[in-house]
Amino acid sequence: MIVGAGSGNAVVDERFSHLDVAVIDEGPFGGTCLNRGCIPSKMLVHVADLIDTIRDAGRFGVEARPGRVDWPAVRERVFGRLDQEAAEGEQGRRSSANVDVFKGRARFTGDRTLTVGTGADTVTVRGEQVVVAVGSRPAVPPPVRDGGLPYETSDTVMRLDRPPRHLAVLGGGYIAAELAHVFHAAGSRITVIEQEDTLLPAQDETVAAACTAIASERYDVRTGAALTRVEGEPGRLRLVLDDGPAVEADTLLVAVGRTLNSDRIDAGRAGIDLHDDGRIVVDAFQRTSAAGVFALGDVSTPFPLKHVANREAHVVAHNLLHPDAPIRTSHEAVPAAVFTHPQIAQVGRTEQQCRQEGLDYAVSVRRFADTAYGWALEDTTGFCKVLADRRTGLLLGAHILGPQAASLIQPLVIAMSLDIKALDLARSPLWIHPAPTEVVSNALRDLDLGDRKP
Ligand SMILES: Cc1cc2nc3c(=O)[nH]c(=O)nc-3n(C[C@H](O)[C@H](O)[C@H](O)COP(=O)(O)OP(=O)(O)OC[C@H]3O[C@@H](n4cnc5c(N)ncnc54)[C@H](O)[C@@H]3O)c2cc1C
Ligand SMILES: NC(=O)c1ccc[n+]([C@@H]2O[C@H](COP(=O)([O-])OP(=O)(O)OC[C@H]3O[C@@H](n4cnc5c(N)ncnc54)[C@H](O)[C@@H]3O)[C@@H](O)[C@H]2O)c1
Secondary structure (H helix, E strand, O other), X not given: OEEOOOHHHHOOOHHHOOOOEXXXXXXXXXXXXXXXXXXXXXXXXXXXXXXHHHHOHHHHOOOOOOOOOOHHHHHHHHHHHHHHHHXXXXXXXXXXXXXXXXXXXXXXXXXXXXXXXXXXXXXXXXXXXXXXXXXXXXXXXXXXXXXXXXXXXXXXXXXXXXXXXXXXXXXXXXXXXXXXXXXXXXXXXXXXXXXXXXXXXXXXXXXXXXXXXXHHHHOEEEEXXXXXXXEEEOOEEEEEEOOOOOEEXXXXXXXXXXXXXXXXXXXXXXOOOEOXXXXXXXXXXXXXXXXXXXXXXXXXXXXXXXXHHHHHHHHHHHHHHOOOOOOOOOOOOOEEEEOOOOEEEEEEOOHHHHHHOOOOEEEEEEEHHHOHHHHHHOOOOOEEEEEEEOOOOEEEEEEEEEOOHHHHOHHHHHHHHOOOEHHHHHHOOOOOOOOOOHHHHHHHHOOOOXXXXX
């Protein structure tokens, strides 16, 4: 039984054709990523990048001005395609001879036993092996929940009929950064309210400071501010903060993190243990505390990212089929990117974590502006920052803010996951000139690791 047809749906392939499989989901197939997460947001970010590029063209001696953004056409390009993908995904499962699809909310009633749906339509499903992949949903803090006024989340905002005139974004993390970029480009005025002292506060301190400065040039940024109440009426909201003037906006986007769906499945009735933060407890083989029950993705992982959920699904599939030779999930060197303009990418520790852990580390920061490709781009804000252990010469972390950061981070991820020393990575392979990767090789080369060989 697969509970959750987001990343859970990827577990089952032709290797399972000898088994009876149940796939259960209360929503569209493909889960958060396909329907309301990674994919629609990145398809919209591409449009925003396009608009920003046109706006910026004057700096390159090109006369150009963005025309009117046809939002319904933009939205239709995205969801016309994705809604069809979700429907085809479900249909594909329904047409498999060995798969039964159950639509509705699942809850455990006992050992490897679930009910699906409510009232007269409730069915009971029992399996020998269970995969719990029920993911997460947007968290909504009390001042918004109790205010009784309309608000949007990432589940709804991308499907609005028109861009807001003034969008207030509560939270300054991943979703805020990407969707503020989208709606700013589409013509909305943006105010971002973040309770910490910088935007993206979980990023490396140099990155968080730089992206806060960049965002402050485009948006009204309120850091160190907590929302106390939402007043007004639909379309004329007044957000009262504990610090600074109130924010007037027609639309509120809540982006303050995620609530795990483990609170809706009666996990305890199946003997499935939870961490204090609601995550399902799993071992390195993705096994829960209940025999025959595995979990993966946002509901159990310390890294709620799609590429991590995909890897965990691969591990679960193997371990379901080969219980005598199970494989482990590695959460070493997990990369992540924020698809803003400019992009941000990271892997490993931040500098503040290196300091807190008392590590003996070297740090090097090189600017895109000091590379030939940076000249071509007229870049003024981008950089690559690398941190390495002085004792071992291995990378501890890497952080890139700038064009194509999500791709430029990959050699550094490879070095960290294969234990390649920072200076070996700088010196051994040839790095193409004058590609943007030169900012990475330059940063690595500048690390002071007590080894000054050319
Ligand atoms: C706006 C946004 C942008 C994102 N962008 C990125 C990105 O660029 N890169 C990245 O790596 N990650 C991104 N993420 C995170 C990524 O989407 C998640 O980490 C990933 O989708 C988690 O997959 P999952 O299978 O664990 O959960 P989900 O995809 O949420 O799947 C869970 C499924 O379980 C179903 N379900 C839940 N409870 C029940 C129940 N009781 N009974 C039956 N069915 C149930 C749900 O309907 C859903 O289909 C983004 C997230 C958001 C919200
Ligand atoms: N590109 C990507 O990989 C990508 C993009 C979007 C989302 N995601 C995933 O989705 C998750 C959820 O994204 P998110 O942006 O909702 O969460 P987040 O954890 O990235 O950021 C939430 C922010 O809201 C702030 N906050 C919390 N409560 C607040 C309050 N009451 N008032 C003001 N600020 C408050 C936090 O300090 C934090 O900075 C991410 O952690 C990430 O795993 C990934």
